[in-house]
């Protein structure tokens with residue numbers, strides 16, 4: 577039997593199993609297909625060498641779905657900021673190295689982020705700020721971009737990066753893993769490091785501190801990532817519409833207007 581959960585995520589609980597592994601057990605209403613998709617993503621990520629966290633099997637408990645994996649030692653990059661404040665100066669570089677590792681891999685089996693966001697345009701009610709014509713133009717433009725197999729994590733912030741006592745870094749949480757051009761993920765990181773919601777429940781003072789910290793981490797992140805894997809800013813511009821639509825589906829209150837405006841502008845500028 578599993579022990580009490582030791583971490584609570586957005587969609588489920590993380591528990592230790594008796595044999596020293598970890599069970600990520602989703603909440604009852606979480607769909608089986610999504611649990612299975614994350615299981616498969618995490619398996620590909622392990623097999624490709626994106627992370628050393630091995631994935632074992634799907635589990636069903638009283639109608640809830642989940643899967644088992646290796647225990648990942650250490651604490652998240654966010655917690656490191658409190659445990660060892662000097663780490664703040666190193667975090668951006670570590671995060672960049674993990675992005676470069678993930679982006680060096682190819683996998684055709686992951687979902688294509690282009691077709692995924694076209695589906696969002698078709699079915700997600702949060703996209704109704706766009707006219708039908710704008711949606712059609714956006715889809716035509718997005719599908720005119722080449723199909724690619726580069727692995728994208730798409731939620732690779734410091735909270736999903738675990739740092740152990742030796743300073744070794746491992747990536748977790750492959751919920752959103754996809755394939756596509758890495759410029760999509762760079763555009764998303766640019767948004768994370770400037771405009772994204774920090775912590776919905778934090779006080780204004782806490783958020784002010786987090787906002788300063790994010791700049792301190794963001795600068796070395798981009799510097800190091802560019803050194804490891806050079807890219808052009810034009811490419812990031814070209815692909816940013818995909819990142820904005822992907823993120824807009826999350827419908828976070830403090831991001832709504834910003835993302836809707838970005839999407840409108842991209843369609844105006846690029847989708848003829």
Ligand SMILES: Nc1ncnc2c1ncn2[C@@H]1O[C@H](COP(=O)(O)OP(=O)(O)O)[C@@H](O)[C@H]1O
Nearest residue numbers: 583584585586587590598645646647648748749
């Ligand atoms: N394999 C693991 N080993 C140790 N801790 C884990 C593992 N997977 C998740 N966790 C812990 O649980 C938290 C939530 O898990 P995560 O997969 O990131 O879910 P969410 O999608 O909710 O962010 C993580 O921040 C981490 O503290």
Ligand SMILES: [Mg+2]
Nearest residue numbers: 585735736749
């Ligand atoms: Mg997470």
